[in-house]
Amino acid sequence: MSESLNPNQNAPLLQKLAARLGTPFWLYDDAEMRRRIADVKALTSAPGLQARYAMKASPSKRILKEMKKNGLWIDAVSANECFRAEQAGFATGSHPPEILYTADVFRGDWQKAILKDGVLPNIGSPGMVGDLAKEGYKGPLALRINVGFGHGHVNACDTGGPSSKHGIWWEDVSGTIAAAKSAGMPIVMLHAHVGSGPKQQELRDNLKRLIGVFAGLSGSFPDLQAISVGGGLPWNYRQPETLDVPALAAILADGQKELSKTAGREIRLEIEPGRYYVASSCTLVTQVTDLKKTRSNEKGTGVEFIMVDAGFTDLVRPAMYGSYHRITIPARVDRPTEPFCVAGPLCESGDVFTRGADEMLEPRALPRAERGDLMCLHDAGAYGYAMSSHYNSLGRAPQVWVEEDGSIFLMSRRETLADLTAVETDEALHV
Numbered sequence: 001m002s003e004s005l006n007p008n009q010n011a012p013l014l015q016k017l018a019a020r021l022g023t024p025f026w027l028y029d030d031a032e033m034r035r036r037i038a039d040v041k042a043l044t045s046a047p048g049l050q051a052r053y054a055m056k057a058s059p060s061k062r063i064l065k066e067m068k069k070n071g072l073w074i075d076a077v078s079a080n081e082c083f084r085a086e087q088a089g090f091a092t093g094s095h096p097p098e099i100l101y102t103a104d105v106f107r108g109d110w111q112k113a114i115l116k117d118g119v120l121p122n123i124g125s126p127g128m129v130g131d132l133a134k135e136g137y138k139g140p141l142a143l144r145i146n147v148g149f150g151h152g153h154v155n156a157c158d159t160g161g162p163s164s165k166h167g168i169w170w171e172d173v174s175g176t177i178a179a180a181k182s183a184g185m186p187i188v189m190l191h192a193h194v195g196s197g198p199k200q201q202e203l204r205d206n207l208k209r210l211i212g213v214f215a216g217l218s219g220s221f222p223d224l225q226a227i228s229v230g231g232g233l234p235w236n237y238r239q240p241e242t243l244d245v246p247a248l249a250a251i252l253a254d255g256q257k258e259l260s261k262t263a264g265r266e267i268r269l270e271i272e273p274g275r276y277y278v279a280s281s282c283t284l285v286t287q288v289t290d291l292k293k294t295r296s297n298e299k300g301t302g303v304e305f306i307m308v309d310a311g312f313t314d315l316v317r318p319a320m321y322g323s324y325h326r327i328t329i330p331a332r333v334d335r336p337t338e339p340f341c342v343a344g345p346l347c348e349s350g351d352v353f354t355r356g357a358d359e360m361l362e363p364r365a366l367p368r369a370e371r372g373d374l375m376c377l378h379d380a381g382a383y384g385y386a387m388s389s390h391y392n393s394l395g396r397a398p399q400v401w402v403e404e405d406g407s408i409f410l411m412s413r414r415e416t417l418a419d420l421t422a423v424e425t426d427e428a429l430h431v
């Protein structure tokens, strides 16, 4: 968070926004996002390197436009993501492929994205060559390969290895290559996403290994133009630390040279982080509605709950992955801390933001809040709003954007009952 928008130093702004919009709401800090974008740009400043934004982390138009303005390209994982990127100004076609459509499964209007808009398909499953051929596609192809190793931000996010559903297993890729060749689809790009493991050293090791794997393969693809080593720059939610840019930049620059050398021509090397750009730029601001206690008995130890009006329908990561998000209460920073659990409004016992690595409740040292206080759930910009849902019919919370110069924009309004029911019909289906 920039000094100007450190929620802990800007309680009055939070109060004003809460009075205007109600709670909870998402607060984006443009200045912070620009700093993280600058880190990634610094990683890829050598010739032949290109960074994409894996837009599923946070797909709102204002964020996409920020990425476009900074010369980033897009990694989309659905046809609608391709169209949202197009609406934000990214070019269609594959000269160059500003939008890459990475799919394990085709769903939705994928034919329009690929055949009409010319978005480059990055296929993650062998049968997809047949799906494309059936539509008469003869354009370029990217192959997503499971290289047998990788590490997501949590164990449930397995991005490469025997238990990962992503990509085509590396030893079985020859069948897909042959199918693409006979269908007249040149393979212009190879891709693997080894994931944003929490440790920077692990990421660097994985990247080096991956570049080695691709260097071994690149000679056998006569049409190859690019290699993507995927995403996943780690973001440490417990102790935010910025990236060791020089160490990683050197691996990418050297990798690009190595790949070009083994291929015998210039090969573009791409990365496609998602969370790193956006995680720290957004705070979920919620209101404390009450405090209450359970008491110890033969079943366990009592805890004290701070009840808030945000739930896992807003930020699902703690409930889904046991993820940690820093929590602050700006009006009470001067108070001593005591152990509290923070829980939301949903009729579901899992609606608790304070969890340990084993996904059980883990009281957090927090100052004693009072009813009506605003609470900040930090580093909520990646897979926050993007994963929020209609469960319990609460409607998604509004998103607010604060520019570097202090001007404030409503990115999306609070959803109403009418938004929730807009898709309901009484249409009879005669099938």
Ligand SMILES: *Cc1c(COP(=O)(O)O)cnc(C)c1O
Binding pocket: 054, 056, 057, 075, 077, 102, 153, 193, 195, 196, 230, 231, 232, 233, 272, 273, 274, 275, 276, 382
């Ligand atoms: C999700 C995803 C990313 C980005 O992962 P982060 O952990 O958000 O950096 C990159 N590439 C692909 C193919 C993805 O699915």
